[in-house]
Amino acid sequence: MRPHVQEDPSVPAFARIKQYVLAQIGAGTWKEGDAIPAEIALAGTFGVSRMTVNRALNELEAEQVLVRRKGAGTFVAQQRYQATVVEIRSIAEEIRGRGHRHRSALHRLERQRATRALAAQFGIAERSTLFHSVILHFEDDAPIQVEDRWVNPALAPDYLDTEFASTTPNEHLMRVAPLQRAEYWIEARVPAEEIADMLALGPAEPSLVLRRRTFSHDAVASVVVLWHPGQRYSFAGALGAALPG
Numbered sequence: 001m002r003p004h005v006q007e008d009p010s011v012p013a014f015a016r017i018k019q020y021v022l023a024q025i026g027a028g029t030w031k032e033g034d035a036i037p038a039e040i041a042l043a044g045t046f047g048v049s050r051m052t053v054n055r056a057l058n059e060l061e062a063e064q065v066l067v068r069r070k071g072a073g074t075f076v077a078q079q080r081y082q083a084t085v086v087e088i089r090s091i092a093e094e095i096r097g098r099g100h101r102h103r104s105a106l107h108r109l110e111r112q113r114a115t116r117a118l119a120a121q122f123g124i125a126e127r128s129t130l131f132h133s134v135i136l137h138f139e140d141d142a143p144i145q146v147e148d149r150w151v152n153p154a155l156a157p158d159y160l161d162t163e164f165a166s167t168t169p170n171e172h173l174m175r176v177a178p179l180q181r182a183e184y185w186i187e188a189r190v191p192a193e194e195i196a197d198m199l200a201l202g203p204a205e206p207s208l209v210l211r212r213r214t215f216s217h218d219a220v221a222s223v224v225v226l227w228h229p230g231q232r233y234s235f236a237g238a239l240g241a242a243l244p245g
Helices: 013-026 039-046 050-062 091-097 116-122 169-176 193-198
Strands: 065-067 073-076 088-091 102-113 129-139 142-149 182-190 207-216 219-229 243-244
Touching: 013 039, 013 050, 039 050, 050 065, 088 091, 088 169, 091 102, 091 129, 091 142, 091 169, 116 219, 142 169, 142 193, 169 219
Parallel strands: 088 243
Antiparallel strands: 065 073, 102 129, 129 142, 142 219, 182 207, 207 219
């Protein structure tokens, strides 16, 4: 019998397989340490190639939902939903913690269609609706962070109606889509002219960039790129410490 999964033809087959696996784990049908059906069995069940199943399972392994053991099979990973290694704090909270004043300027708040790259990050169909915001944060009167964020409307349906002069996107999302886990990358890059102008950076002056994808309710809630002036900002802390934004 074919499992009950989302049959929307705009949703790629690999994404439907991911939804099915997550649903089985969420329902408790498959528990931590349980082996899930083999690739060939899932391919037959969904009427797709093993390559499609392999992509779905590999992505779930990268997201730490599954563990794949060569020659043994694929198993449900130990779930870490109650606590995250890195606590994510709002930039406003971070600034206030230093005894300084936070304010922000909203540059963009809109509804957009997902590009192929964004769709892949969210696990949704290309051209699905996403919410998009660009906010410049100040510490006292110095520009300290450009927050370029994409949000899943299914998890934060009132995002476009939120008053971001009195709260930050991070604070809003923490209320409506509690953090399950997060992935992040830090790098130094020379920003595009628009970002450089917002941060008052000089020509070819590098920016410290934090890229992060957050998950809630077994779905991607937000994908954000946080740009900081490289000469005026640094990341520091220990295991369990907070990252801003």
